[in-house]
Amino acid sequence: MKTDSTTASPTVQLVEITEDNNDQRLDNFLLTRLKGVPKSRIYRIVRKGEVRVNKGRVDVNYRLMTGDIVRIPPVRVAEKTEQTFVPQTLRDALQNGILYEDEGFIVLNKPAGFPVHGGSGIDSGIIEGLRRLRPEATFLELVHRLDRDTSGCLIIAKKRSALRKLHELFRDDHVHKTYLALLAGQWARKKLIVNAPLLKNVNKGGERIVVVSQAGKEAETLFRRIKLFKSATLVEASPKTGRTHQIRVHAAWLGHPIVGDERYGLSDINKTFYGKGYKRMFLHARELTFEHPVTGKPIKFEAPLPPPLQDLLDREEAV
Template sequence: MTNFDKVQFCDIDQDHQGQRIDNFLFTFLKGVPKSRVYRILRKGEVRVNKKRVKAEYKLGYGDKVRIPPIRVAEKEQQLDLSKFDRVKSLESNIIYETKQFLLLNKPSGIAVHGGSGLSFGIIEALRALRPREKFLELVHRLDRDTSGCLLIAKRRSYLIHFQDQLRYKTMRKEYLALVSGDWDNANNRIIEPLYKNKLKSGERIVRVSEEGKPSETHFKCLKRFDTEKGDFSLIKALPKTGRTHQIRVHAQFAGCPLIGDEKYSDLDADSEVLQRLNLKTFLLHAQKLTFSTPDEEEPKTYEAPLPALFEQSINRLSKQ
């Protein structure tokens, strides 16, 4: 059983000022289904300053929130994520940390959050490792098989500040990727709109389409590899917008899809080089992230070291 079996009162501080009451409760009542949270809001069991509120109510500084007793039967025993070796290893992947945020060199192969059959993701793992942290939220997302810089806020004020930088395109992201083909630097700016389609299976497929949202990525070829099995390129990508699978789809549109990208490349054509490089998926690494904080207006650049497999692949292609 997950128990919140006593009435609880919370005084809202600056970190939660302006946050919707439903989002506040999702974090505070970890493990309680969202449907249950909305139910206690509808019934008026949650009170703010002794008054009923709706789910969209935005909390004010100094608000007093009353949370009723809640008892929820779990379908299965909750896993202690802190015992998983891969979860524990995340501590060594932290690039930089303050009391307000942390920057992680996310490993490839782990989703940023649980769901869709996944028992846990990066954010659940960090919360398990840091049970005393009251607030840990993803600032942005990376695909499951993408590695590199992932920013997590530890204060709501910082989360809002970082998300504003994303919204106004002042946060700079820089990626490295290995692609099939000889990249033409004439394709250094791609502004094709992207349309996201969700299949019945839940899988997301993105296509270049006039029906899609405006999208822009800047590219630069850093190194070319002329091998017996074809041409390949190491490219730098700077996305100016943050659409789903944006770099992968824009690279495909340019005629140079990421090697081993099962959604957007020809796996049969890539099969031999994938075997030679010992790759099971594509190589896309969020190498650099540049941003400011509420305390320091001057932006700083942080860098995530390349995964060993990425470096090995570059070296092997260079020798072929």
């Protein structure tokens, strides 16, 4: 429920960017500075040129640099209740899903069904919800992403220094990621490394998809069979690279798409599993292993399989 009270920034603000905000996206910086302003409004004032960096127009994706001067126009801020932004289901997931937290970062067991950030008509994703539940936090940024329908380990940085270090670890392939996926059909192999380059594309309906193409970027995934069922195979998938939809596309390329994957799967197979009670794509980011960005010590985090998926798995007929 929205309140009627509003406040306004009375004058133009000129803000000099410090080391704390170096390399932060402009839209995320403005969301923090203009709490309560809808994301759509922020995008609009940037697009119209009302927000300037070093007196010039920039895009919302612009990465700020130390010393930049950001011009922020007077903006009327509608004060809303917390419930306006954070549905109860998301609130519960954020409050109860913390696997680890220290001064530098959070490891969250992300629930399926929520995007990691808002956009495209969605007001609140994981990061927006967390920021609104922690209004005292001066810095909260996604370190990496998971698809909307994927659950499991997600890292959020609480400091710019931690974000930079964690980004380095991901970029240099020093973060080992392990997913659980249920593939349609019986996969005969016990283990296979898939090297199939991936290219972002758009289909006839205008939907963004990823396809295997020699014109794409290198992509490598290790698949290891865990358990065979009568009509499905539980596998462990470890992506060496981090391409969009990588595991999903590689699984479909093998001829065994992930159960419940509406984009890359097969509708008749999905309908069969929906009839068994499956309500989502069976892809879960189970484990992350990397060196702590401050201590350098190896650390490992594991997100348990959500109970609904575990219950369904327990009912599958094993071979």
